Amino acid sequence: MKTKATIKTVHIYQSNAILRHLGRSFGLYGKDQREAALVDMVNDGVEDLHLKYVTLIYTKYEDGKDEYVKALPGHLKPFETLLSQNQGGKAFIVGNQISFADYNLLELLLIHQVLAPGCLDNFPLLSAYVARLSALPKIKDFLSSPDHVNRPINGNGKQ
Template identity: 35%
Template sequence: MSEKIVLYYFNGRGKMESVRWLLAAAGVQFEEVFLTKREDYEKLVNDGVLMFQQVPLVEIDGMQLVQTKAILNYVAGKYNLYGKDLKERAMIDMYSEGVSDVMDMIIFSLVTPPEEKKKQLSNIEQKAKDRLLPVFEKRLASSQFLVGNRLSRADVHLLEVTLMLQEMFPAVLSGFPKVQAFQEKMKALPTISKFLQPGSARKPPPDEAYVKTVKEVLSHIFK
């Protein structure tokens, strides 16, 4: 297996987008293989590289890693985005999991039946405003970074989710000035600024074509 980092997923955000964000924030190059047809998924399964028959899959350091959290943990540990000790790491995990609760709701809203969509979106907005953002607004009032005195994966995940929330609810940060200031500071970091430019590996918000591809590739789920 080569030294290259290779990401196997759909050509869209889904569960891989946070991995792309983390690698990009660390300034690490990676390649991508996109699943566009059912056969692409079947080949990976038949080759035995998907431990649980699920993507994301990331080839890194001679390993074929699956399970998004395991991938994120490894990337964060390898590129010094996981705190200086176990206590910092526990704090980073708490913030990251809080973000992931809302991120998962956003990801799965894609396949929510149309009649439930409105309610689901309103749940996401409410959860973001009532639970998620107040925690970070409070924390960022007294600290530049979420944990310790340097960038961690928690900061990167927070930036990602707040940008996603703004795409869906443009005024969502209006009562959260510290989170807004944090966003601006994060966006100015050279690696992140580069990732936010057109032409980077960052994926656009999902559209119908993306949903169609996912449903075709995973036709055993979306019957």
């Protein structure tokens, strides 16, 4: 006899709530509560920097870009430090399996490399991290796909 499973539909509207839901649903939230807390911390740090980036791009690009780029190393250093504390930077941002925070951090670092080429030059672990994650087959395929390549980074065309 076959059993029919009922799956309840959930409507989620906030991007970070969606990320966390997908992380829990697909095993992208760390292996235990400690790692989940670290994944949350990293993702919140990514979101903090992303908010600064969005503010720059949409409200003060012409007057604020130089100052933003000058301050960027201070914002990137905590991520480099976290990587150094996890298997010497040879793994993911938390633990030894990819998390939703890795995907979010990778996207943020890639757009910053467009904004400020060379911004990772003084961060060897972050540089290697971007290269390592970008080389993962599905990520590599996506990054080279027309859907990604032909899509503007920002709605206003600034980068």
